[in-house]
Amino acid sequence: MTDERSSFPERLKSNAVAVEALLETLLDPAVRGGEISRPANLLEAMRHAVLNGGKRLRPFLVSETAALLGGDVQAALRIGAALECIHCYSLVHDDLPAMDNDDMRRGKPTVHVAFDEATAILAGDSLLTFSFDIIAAPETALSDRQKTALVLALARAAGHGGMAGGQALDLAAEKSAPDETGIVLLQSMKTGALLRFACEAGAIIADAAAEDRQRLRAFGEKIGLAFQLADDLLDLTADAAHIGKATGKDAARGKGTLVALHGQPWAEQRLESLVAEAEALLEPYGARSEVLAETARFIANRRN
Amino acid sequence: MTDERSSFPERLKSNAVAVEALLETLLDPAVRGGEISRPANLLEAMRHAVLNGGKRLRPFLVSETAALLGGDVQAALRIGAALECIHCYSLVHDDLPAMDNDDMRRGKPTVHVAFDEATAILAGDSLLTFSFDIIAAPETALSDRQKTALVLALARAAGHGGMAGGQALDLAAEKSAPDETGIVLLQSMKTGALLRFACEAGAIIADAAAEDRQRLRAFGEKIGLAFQLADDLLDLTADAAHIGKATGKDAARGKGTLVALHGQPWAEQRLESLVAEAEALLEPYGARSEVLAETARFIANRRN
Numbered sequence: 041m042t043d044e045r046s047s048f049p050e051r052l053k054s055n056a057v058a059v060e061a062l063l064e065t066l067l068d069p070a071v072r073g074g075e076i077s078r079p080a081n082l083l084e085a086m087r088h089a090v091l092n093g094g095k096r097l098r099p100f101l102v103s104e105t106a107a108l109l110g111g112d113v114q115a116a117l118r119i120g121a122a123l124e125c126i127h128c129y130s131l132v133h134d135d136l137p138a139m140d141n142d143d144m145r146r147g148k149p150t151v152h153v154a155f156d157e158a159t160a161i162l163a164g165d166s167l168l169t170f171s172f173d174i175i176a177a178p179e180t181a182l183s184d185r186q187k188t189a190l191v192l193a194l195a196r197a198a199g200h201g202g203m204a205g206g207q208a209l210d211l212a213a214e215k216s217a218p219d220e221t222g223i224v225l226l227q228s229m230k231t232g233a234l235l236r237f238a239c240e241a242g243a244i245i246a247d248a249a250a251e252d253r254q255r256l257r258a259f260g261e262k263i264g265l266a267f268q269l270a271d272d273l274l275d276l277t278a279d280a281a282h283i284g285k286a287t288g289k290d291a292a293r294g295k296g297t298l299v300a301l302h303g304q305p306w307a308e309q310r311l312e313s314l315v316a317e318a319e320a321l322l323e324p325y326g327a328r329s330e331v332l333a334e335t336a337r338f339i340a341n342r343r344n
Numbered sequence: 345m346t347d348e349r350s351s352f353p354e355r356l357k358s359n360a361v362a363v364e365a366l367l368e369t370l371l372d373p374a375v376r377g378g379e380i381s382r383p384a385n386l387l388e389a390m391r392h393a394v395l396n397g398g399k400r401l402r403p404f405l406v407s408e409t410a411a412l413l414g415g416d417v418q419a420a421l422r423i424g425a426a427l428e429c430i431h432c433y434s435l436v437h438d439d440l441p442a443m444d445n446d447d448m449r450r451g452k453p454t455v456h457v458a459f460d461e462a463t464a465i466l467a468g469d470s471l472l473t474f475s476f477d478i479i480a481a482p483e484t485a486l487s488d489r490q491k492t493a494l495v496l497a498l499a500r501a502a503g504h505g506g507m508a509g510g511q512a513l514d515l516a517a518e519k520s521a522p523d524e525t526g527i528v529l530l531q532s533m534k535t536g537a538l539l540r541f542a543c544e545a546g547a548i549i550a551d552a553a554a555e556d557r558q559r560l561r562a563f564g565e566k567i568g569l570a571f572q573l574a575d576d577l578l579d580l581t582a583d584a585a586h587i588g589k590a591t592g593k594d595a596a597r598g599k600g601t602l603v604a605l606h607g608q609p610w611a612e613q614r615l616e617s618l619v620a621e622a623e624a625l626l627e628p629y630g631a632r633s634e635v636l637a638e639t640a641r642f643i644a645n646r647r648n
Contacts (some may be wrong), residue, residue, distance in 0.1 A: 077505060077509065077533070078504050078505050078509055079504070079509050079512040079516065081512060081516065082504050082508070082509060082512035086504065093500050129469075133465055133466075133469060136462075136465065137620060138460070138462045138465060139462050139465065140460035156442070157442035158440075158442045158515050159389075159512065159515070161437055161440065161442060161443065161465065162437075162504075162508050162511055162512050164469070165433075165437060165468070165472060165508050166503050166504035166508045166509070168472055169472065169499050169502050169503035169504070169508065170467060170471065170494055170499070170503050170504065170521060172476050172498075172499040173496065173499035173500060173503055176492050176493075176495040176496035176499065177496060183488070184487070184489045184490045184491070184492040187488070187491075187492045187495070188480050188488040188491045188492060188495075189480075191476055191479070191480040191491070191492075191495050192477065192480035192481060194476075194478035195473050195474065195476040195480065196477060198473050199470050199473035199474050199477055200382050200386050200387060200390065200466075200470035200473070200474065201381060201382050201385070204386070204466050204470045204473065205382055205383050205386060205470070207383065207466055208383040208385060208386035208463065208466050209383050211462050211463070211466075212383065212385065225381060229381070232531070264631035294547050300383050312563070
């Protein structure tokens with residue numbers, strides 16, 4: 041899709057456009073395949089949740105790690121779309137009144153505001169289910185062995201030992217503030233698990249050696265930690281207008297963050313270390329991994 | 345597990361015990377495998393939703409259809425457990441205040457009552473995700489081709505073109521009563537899809553010919569229709585104490601049913617026809633399919 045020599049922002053943008061187009065096709069209301077009937081209102085809510093013009097960072101990581109190891113571009117795009125469905129389902133459910141009770145996301149009303157709570161619950165459920173449909177579908181040009189590995193890795197990243205479990209810990213943290221170990225575990229599950237999966241998925245798609253798969257997973261681990269730390273710093277410093285949602289919210293709720301625990305200078309230094317560690321993991325791949333290294337820096341330095 | 349010559353109630357009970365034991369193992373709080381950490385409260389809510397001593401009709405259908413065609417018993421049990429996780433997730437989310445707002449199920453408080461709404465949402469999400477984990481896990485002794493086929497079939501049965509879509513149509517039916525075609529579509533998606541999957545899954549597990557797979561799916565279709573019709577009749581006639589939940593509830597909400605549309609005598613005759621059609625589909629398998637035929641009769645005649 042993108043020229044190997046194109047710049048990081050161009051590649052990120054180009055991949056986001058391709059992911060958006062694929063999701064649009066997958067959730068096209070005009071398509072009524074075979075015996076499948078898809079209720080219009082539910083499908084509209086799913087589209088509202090997913091077709092939001094986001095950066096599509098997770099699909100980008102799938103595509104770039106797959107490309108680094110020689111994986112199929114189109115298959116990577118489909119796995120990226122599946123991952124984005126999981127990511128967006130989690131946002132829809134997190135935004136519900138019983139959870140974070142958020143009315144706005146990316147400048148649009150959240151799904152339960154634009155539709156209703158029941159539809160938001162079902163739209164989230166449907167997106168979660170659809171992600172496994174996309175992976176296993178015949179249109180995804182991967183072997184059954186690769187598909188099974190992806191289903192297992194994604195289910196573990198998203199389930200009660202991964203993202204959903206992290207969200208449960210996050211709810212518990214509102215009542216009883218976790219210690220540093222607890223904060224790290226919570227963030228590793230809630231935010232880290234899908235980012236680790238994104239990088240590991242590239243290795244699975246490329247049928248890479250176990251060592252590469254482990255290395256990319258470790259890279260995903262580092263950028264997951266960086267992602268969360270950058271988020272915590274943003275929450276502390278950015279003004280509401282800049283990042284488009286209420287800030288200081290986590291702090292106000294009494295949720296512990298590493299930034300709150302160790303201070304901003306420590307956090308900024310730790311971010312630098314994490315980026316260096318992420319880059320070091322890419323060394324065996326030489327110049328070809330420059331885009332991934334740049335992604336790590338982008339994640340650490342992002343201001344929205 | 346069960347003697348081939350044992351009676352239908354014995355086989356149903358024996359399979360339910362085996363499914364319960366497997367689910368207990370899969371959701372054992374004492375097991376902390378590898379890097380996985382499972383928040384205790386979330387796991388407890390998942391257990392509350394799943395370990396309820398139900399009839400386990402769907403897993404039974406998986407096991408019996410697999411056994412009919414020579415599929416592996418243990419693999420069928422695991423796919424049955426995965427299916428039960430999906431079924432129970434749907435009950436947890438359906439019971440939520442924003443959906444059917446039910447406080448009791450099987451004589452126990454529903455998950456959002458016993459825990460809280462946020463935990464119920466996350467427990468449902470986690471059970472849904474876990475079902476794909478169980479299918480794809482190395483412990484499930486099936487080929488990757490079989491696992492991929494099962495993931496795809498289950499995702500389609502449960503997703504926006506299946507059960508979740510049917511639930512969305514059900515919500516819409518409260519506002520605007522569907523016509524007969526609409527009722528049939530709604531029920532085919534909401535209730536029928538998982539029962540069709542249960543029967544089709546047996547054929548996939550047994551690596552059966554396409555014709556057998558199609559035949560068992562058609563059998564699942566018939567018993568799905570019978571299941572819903574029997575449910576509608578129960579709703580009309582049973583007293584609250586007998587089936588353990590408020591009755592006449594669907595009627596009170598103005599939801600159309602085929603019984604309401606055509607009357608009880610028609611419904612009873614139609615039930616008989618459906619059972620006969622289901623039995624006719626089993627003819628090629630001779631006496632070996634007697635348990636499945638009995639299951640069809642049980643579904644049509646059940647009084648709770």
